[in-house]
Each structure stands twice: as C-alpha cells, then as structure tokens.
Amino acid sequence: MSDRNVNVGLVQMSCTADTDENLKKAIQKIRTAAGNGAQIVCLQELFRSLYFCDVENYDNFKLAESIPGPATEELGKVAKEEGVVIIASLFEKRAEGLYHNTTAVIDADGTYLGKYRKMHIPDDPGYYEKFYFTPGDLGYKVFKTRFATIGVLICWDQWYPEAARITSLMGAELLFYPTAIGWHKDQDDPTNDEQYQAWQTIQRSHSVANGVPVISVNRVGSEGDMNFWGGSFVTNSFGRVVFKASHTEEEIHVQEVSLTKSNEYRTHWPFLRDRRIDSYNPITKRFIDED
Numbered sequence: 001m002s003d004r005n006v007n008v009g010l011v012q013m014s015c016t017a018d019t020d021e022n023l024k025k026a027i028q029k030i031r032t033a034a035g036n037g038a039q040i041v042c043l044q045e046l047f048r049s050l051y052f053c054d055v056e057n058y059d060n061f062k063l064a065e066s067i068p069g070p071a072t073e074e075l076g077k078v079a080k081e082e083g084v085v086i087i088a089s090l091f092e093k094r095a096e097g098l099y100h101n102t103t104a105v106i107d108a109d110g111t112y113l114g115k116y117r118k119m120h121i122p123d124d125p126g127y128y129e130k131f132y133f134t135p136g137d138l139g140y141k142v143f144k145t146r147f148a149t150i151g152v153l154i155c156w157d158q159w160y161p162e163a164a165r166i167t168s169l170m171g172a173e174l175l176f177y178p179t180a181i182g183w184h185k186d187q188d189d190p191t192n193d194e195q196y197q198a199w200q201t202i203q204r205s206h207s208v209a210n211g212v213p214v215i216s217v218n219r220v221g222s223e224g225d226m227n228f229w230g231g232s233f234v235t236n237s238f239g240r241v242v243f244k245a246s247h248t249e250e251e252i253h254v255q256e257v258s259l260t261k262s263n264e265y266r267t268h269w270p271f272l273r274d275r276r277i278d279s280y281n282p283i284t285k286r287f288i289d290e291d
Contacts, residue, residue: 004259006147008174008213009038009084010243011047012232012251014221019048019063023071026088027078029252034082038254039108039147042087044219044232045155045180046101049091054224056131064093068112072104080110085145087152089178091132092117101133103154103178108146116141118154119163126184126226129156140167148173148259155179158199158216162283164206173259175206179218182228196229200241208239211266213257220250237261238269 011029015022026047033041046052048071052060065071067090079086085108092102092115101118117136121129140163142151151172157163158177167175181199183192200216207214213235220230232245234255245251266272282288 002260004148005256006174006259007037007039007254007256008215008234009033009036009041010215010217010232010234010245010251010253010255011041011043012217012220012230012245012253013044013047014228014250015047015050015219015223017050022048023074027074030075030078030084030086031082033252033254034084036252036254038084040085040087040145040150040174042176042178042215042217043089044217045089045178046091047089047178047219050223051180051219051226051228053129053132054126054226056128060132061093061099064091064099067092067102067104067115072106072112075104076106076110076112079106079108083108085147085150087150087176087178089154094134098134099132100136101129101154102136103152105143105145105150105152113143113145114141116152116154118157120156120160122156126224140170142167142170142172150174150176152176152178155181158203161202161206161209164210168206168210168212173212173262174257175210175212175214177203177214177216179216179232180228181218182223182226185222185225185227192229196231196247200231200233203233204235204239204241207235207237208269209271211237211262211269211272213237213262214239215255215257218245220246220248238265 092100123130151167
C-alpha cells in the first residue's frame with residue numbers, strides 16, 4: 001500500500017461581535033493556510049460571532065442562518081478557488097423557532113457535502129447551549145472529501161467516546177472537533193491546567209482507541225468572563241500530539257498527517273478486532289441499577 005498523507009490546516013482565532021468581519025477574517029486565514037499547503041482547513045466552533053451562549057438572550061437568535069446559505073456559498077467559492085476542503089461551524093436556523101449548532105463541510109471543488117448537527121448539548125454556567133440549540137437529529141456523519149473521508153464532531157461531543165467510536169466505525173479516517181472552550185477569568189492556574197489536560201487527554205484517547213488522527217480546533221481570546229484557552233492540537237493515529245497551538249495567540253498551522261499509519265496501528269494494537277460487541281448492550285441504558 002502506498003503512503004497516503006494529507007495536510008490539515010487549523011485556524012485558531014479570536015472573534016468580535018461583527019459577524020461579517022469574522023467571516024472575512026476566517027476566509028483570509030483559510031487562504032493563508034491553503035497557501036501553506038493545507039488541503040483540509042478546519043475553523044473553530046461558531047467562528048462567525050462571539051461565543052453568545054454565555055448568556056440566555058433571545059436577541060442572539062438573530063445570529064442564526066440557514067445551512068446551506070450565504071455563508072456556505074461564500075466559503076464554497078473560497079474552497080473552489082483554493083482547492084481546499086473547509087469545515088465550518090455555524091449557528092443554524094432550521095425553521096422558525098428551531099435552531100442547531102451545526103458544522104458544514106465543503107469539498108475542494110466548492111461543493112456543499114452536507115452537515116453535522118451537534119448531538120451532545122451542554123448546559124453549564126457560561127455555556128447555556130440548551131437555551132439555543134436543539135440536539136442533532138442527523139446521527140453521526142462522515143464526509144467523503146477529495147483528500148480523505150472525515151468525521152466531524154463538535155465541542156461537547158469531545159467528551160463522549162461513543163461518538164468518536166461510531167464515527168470511526170462509519171469509516172472516518174480523521175476526526176475533526178471544532179471547539180469553543182475556555183477558563184473563567186477568576187480561575188486559578190492549577191485548575192486551568194487540570195481542565196486543559198483532561199480535555200486533551202480524552203480526545204487523545206479517541207485517537208488511540210480508534211487508530212485515527214484527531215484534529216481539535218479551539219478559539220482564543222477574552223470574551224465576557226471567559227478566556228478561551230486555544231491549545232488547538234493534532235495527534236497521529238495513536239494519540240501522540242504532533243502539534244499544539246498557543247493558549248493565548250491566534251495561529252494558522254498546517255500539519256501533515258498519515259492516513260496509512262492507521263492500518264499499522266490497528267494491526268499491531270487490534271482494539272477493533274477484540275471488541276466484544278455482543279456484550280455492549282448495557283451502554284444504551286442511562287444507568288445500570290444493581291436491582
């Protein structure tokens with residue numbers, strides 16, 4: 001088997017309240033990544049606006065848009081001009097009063113391939129996403145792009161091995177996680193470090209368990225009471241971190257990853273072979289009571 005490599009581009013950036021300016025900024029950074037050799041470029045979660053879910057405010061629903069729609073059309077033009085796949089996280093208005101946290105995937109010829117709607121929706125101080133988003137109903141998705149078959153999950157999905165497993169079993173060669181997560185401004189450094197390490201570790205474990213590279217792209221900058229912690233990263237097919245971004249600065253990074261190494265790791269560490277699928281039915285229960 002000949003080696004198959006792909007260059008993934010990560011755009012870690014800060015945002016403002018100006019949605020048009022954020023889109024222009026993202027497009028400029030996509031072009032820069034493409035100029036540096038990127039073939040697949042992933043943007044962070046909800047890159048068109050500030051992270052509005054820190055408050056429950058009905059006015060924020062005005063930020064939502066149709067998918068496909070004007071933003072995907074604009075990004076489609078860029079994808080075609082640059083010959084890159086674009087992974088774009090957007091606030092989707094599906095119908096009157098019905099909204100999703102959604103990522104669109106656009107192929108390198110500008111074709112809109114489809115979307116994934118975030119399945120796991122948090123509701124925590126500073127992350128009031130249940131106020132805005134209906135849980136995804138499209139199931140887990142893979143997208144056959146020009147350069148690789150990719151799986152896309154979104155932020156809170158990161159903490160669930162089931163999501164990564166199912167997406168990998170569907171044939172994803174790479175797992176992408178657009179993200180918006182940060183530290184409260186009043187939080188101490190040891191707690192900050194503990195939280196970041198847990199966040200990175202759980203995603204690295206998805207890479208190890210499934211034998212695929214993971215690409216996690218977070219936002220950066222100060223918004224309200226939150227300092228978004230950046231720290232975007234890429235693993236190889238066995239969870240080794242091959243790139244990690246700054247916690248404080250905007251970055252555009254292009255990383256070559258191997259797709260053929262997945263076969264090697266899966267062969268030598270045959271976790272998929274040894275799965276006992278006949279014993280996993282209890283995983284569909286909320287909790288297993290002793291009685």
